[in-house]
Amino acid sequence: MKLYGMQQSRSFRCLWALEESGLQYEYIPIKLRINKEDPDSAQNPAYLSINSQGKVPSLTDGEMILTESVAILNHIGRSAPESGLLPIGDLKMQAKHDELVAFVLAELEQPLWSKGKHTFALPEQYQITAMLDTAKFEFTKAVSTLDHLLSSTEYAIGEKFSIADILLAHTFNWAIRFEFDVPQRYVDLRNQHYERPSAKRALKLAS
């Protein structure tokens, strides 16, 4: 497998999962918003032939190309069943896992990405500064309901570390960096998971 990514962007989730999985892979750093002639640029035709949106992450596995971080996380989990990163074969646990992943993307990540879009990602004429208060309000509202979806204060689903924990810890890391109000227990959860050797190795690779 080859993972194309950039520092602590959404690709970090996938890099961390690869480190946790024990699978063999190659990490290829990509740069955003640089001259497209640069071979590392996400806008270089060679990279656009893998990811036509010019975004990270992308994963190739033989002939297959994946360009959505959650599909990549699921593929890593399914490719390394012994890692326990996905509750494979347990219908109810898998359903709870899917529910949490959908909640993180739709309710927690969405306001973070709104802030990103309206501060640097969108062309300036489309940025709406008033959006930032709305994003903070939405994040705080969503986070106040999260406890109901979590199995325990240690792990998101069941009694072991899974893809959902990577996604959650990475999303809280993003929220902290973007100065959203993150309750202390979730800051602690982020810190606890980022202490894992796999996370430390991934951070080193991504830096």
Ligand SMILES: N[C@@H](CCC(=O)N[C@@H](CS)C(=O)NCC(=O)O)C(=O)O
């Ligand atoms: N839904 C995609 C989103 C990917 C995405 O938007 N990635 C950002 C970095 S986190 C990106 O590459 N943006 C390109 C840019 O800002 O030019 C996923 O989860 O993989």
